[in-house]
Amino acid sequence: MRYKNMYFAILGYALALILAGLIFDDPANIIPGLWKIINIQDVLITDYVAIAGPGAAFVNSALVTLISAAILFLSRCPLNGFTITEMGLMSGFALFGKNITNIWPIFLGTWIYARIQKEPFSKYTSVALLATALSPLVSYMAYGSLYSHPLGGLLTGVLIGMVLPPLSAYTYKVQNGMNLYNMGFACGLLAMMLVPILTAVGDAPSSVLYWAEGYNLRFGAAMALMCLAFIVCGLFFSDRPVWASWAGYRRILTSTGRAPSDFLRMVGTGPVLVNMGVNGLLATGYILLVGGDLNGPTLGGILTIIGFSAYGKHAKNILPIMCGVLLGGIFMHYTVEAPALQLAALFGTTLAPFAGVFGWPAGILAGFLHSAVVLQAGYVLAGVNLYNNGFSGGLIAIVLFPLITAIFRHRKPELTPRSLFDVFEEDKPAPMERDLPPEERTPEGKPFPVIQEKREEHKSDQE
Numbered sequence: 001m002r003y004k005n006m007y008f009a010i011l012g013y014a015l016a017l018i019l020a021g022l023i024f025d026d027p028a029n030i031i032p033g034l035w036k037i038i039n040i041q042d043v044l045i046t047d048y049v050a051i052a053g054p055g056a057a058f059v060n061s062a063l064v065t066l067i068s069a070a071i072l073f074l075s076r077c078p079l080n081g082f083t084i085t086e087m088g089l090m091s092g093f094a095l096f097g098k099n100i101t102n103i104w105p106i107f108l109g110t111w112i113y114a115r116i117q118k119e120p121f122s123k124y125t126s127v128a129l130l131a132t133a134l135s136p137l138v139s140y141m142a143y144g145s146l147y148s149h150p151l152g153g154l155l156t157g158v159l160i161g162m163v164l165p166p167l168s169a170y171t172y173k174v175q176n177g178m179n180l181y182n183m184g185f186a187c188g189l190l191a192m193m194l195v196p197i198l199t200a201v202g203d204a205p206s207s208v209l210y211w212a213e214g215y216n217l218r219f220g221a222a223m224a225l226m227c228l229a230f231i232v233c234g235l236f237f238s239d240r241p242v243w244a245s246w247a248g249y250r251r252i253l254t255s256t257g258r259a260p261s262d263f264l265r266m267v268g269t270g271p272v273l274v275n276m277g278v279n280g281l282l283a284t285g286y287i288l289l290v291g292g293d294l295n296g297p298t299l300g301g302i303l304t305i306i307g308f309s310a311y312g313k314h315a316k317n318i319l320p321i322m323c324g325v326l327l328g329g330i331f332m333h334y335t336v337e338a339p340a341l342q343l344a345a346l347f348g349t350t351l352a353p354f355a356g357v358f359g360w361p362a363g364i365l366a367g368f369l370h371s372a373v374v375l376q377a378g379y380v381l382a383g384v385n386l387y388n389n390g391f392s393g394g395l396i397a398i399v400l401f402p403l404i405t406a407i408f409r410h411r412k413p414e415l416t417p418r419s420l421f422d423v424f425e426e427d428k429p430a431p432m433e434r435d436l437p438p439e440e441r442t443p444e445g446k447p448f449p450v451i452q453e454k455r456e457e458h459k460s461d462q463e
Contacts, residue, residue: 065091105158178357184393
């Protein structure tokens with residue numbers, strides 16, 4: 001199993017989260033705070049820092065991270081760049097929406113689906129982790145519904161876990177690799193069916209806004225320290241020369257980021273750590289620059305960007321998206337520090353492949369559109385889909401991709417000839433996109449099957 005030291009790194013990361021919780025809050029507040037987190041309906045935007053304090057929020061994040069890592073380990077999942085992405089997502093959203101109880105019913109549902117299909121759970125483990133985007137619906141049915149009951153939350157989670165594996169495999173194909181948060185789009189479609197059903201019986205969830213303020217100095221310093229540590233480790237402690245790690249990072253910047261783009265398999269650990277640190281500093285700097293707030297949701301967005309730094313995001317393809325959202329805030333909403341727009345700038349980087357494939361103008365356009373679409377797309381979901389930006393990103397990708405390719409046909413990329421689950425099951429080194437001629441490469445850097453067949457036919461003819 002490659003990258004076997006990754007589990008030790010995840011353990012160290014979780015311990016750092018616990019330490020942060022102990023530093024930023026009175027330890028006596030942590031257990032009561034965790035109880036509050038467990039018993040609240042987690043619809044957007046429920047900032048655990050605001051309702052339970054930073055201590056309980058960070059400890060919850062650490063525990064969710066450890067649970068996720070344990071599930072990956074016990075199911076013997078291959079370790080690759082997407083593993084880092086999963087840890088970033090789980091730890092980030094465990095600051096606002098996911099907790100140590102509402103994720104388990106979804107895990108159970110996905111496990112049941114794997115048993116029904118007579119396939120190993122390892123094939124669906126990543127889907128199970130990401131499907132916890134709908135964990136607020138589990139909490140709502142258990143604690144907030146008119147018919148609330150723990151059994152209702154359990155059955156809802158099981159249903160979600162069983163439905164999302166086939167649904168996410170389909171939505172992965174229709175987005176052409178241009179929306180990195182594929183599961184957010186799949187969860188949004190499922191929520192669009194479940195929420196209207198609840199509304200029809202008079203039991204509709206409603207969005208909330210718990211938003212902590214006043215933590216910019218403390219959280220900003222912590223994020224800066226963590227990101228600098230990533231950069232230093234990537235350059236000096238990755239078992240390769242400094243120049244090699246820097247060269248690998250520069251190679252990352254040449255990638256489009258179009259899914260699937262596993263940077264860990266392409267260039268190794270050192271360059272990925274540098275990319276994680278740089279992206280984390282950029283995201284933190286954006287929030288501070290626009291006068292935003294560092295709290296549970298925004299830290300969750302920053303940690304998500306850091307996680308996806310191993311799987312598609314880099315400075316050259318996320319900055320145009322952020323600029324597009326910033327322009328949307330200025331010209332359409334007349335505010336850039338509103339909570340929803342702060343999150344749109346961070347999570348909107350799900351559309352980073354547009355900047356990578358078509359250039360920065362397309363990235364700015366995608367971000368500009370996202371700043372408007374994400375605010376409206378969430379209404380029908382009633383705050384139960386934590387990956388609301390992924391749902392909005394999917395809508396934009398489906399519409400914008402064919403329009404841009406119709407205008408710039410000479411830059412039209414081919415469809416990804418792989419299934420969603422194949423992406424999760426790779427742990428071997430992969431070539432960069434630019435290592436093959438443009439006409440012969442798939443987004444993951446392999447020859448197209450038809451081209452490979454022609455090569456073999458030509459070789460046999462020569463013989």
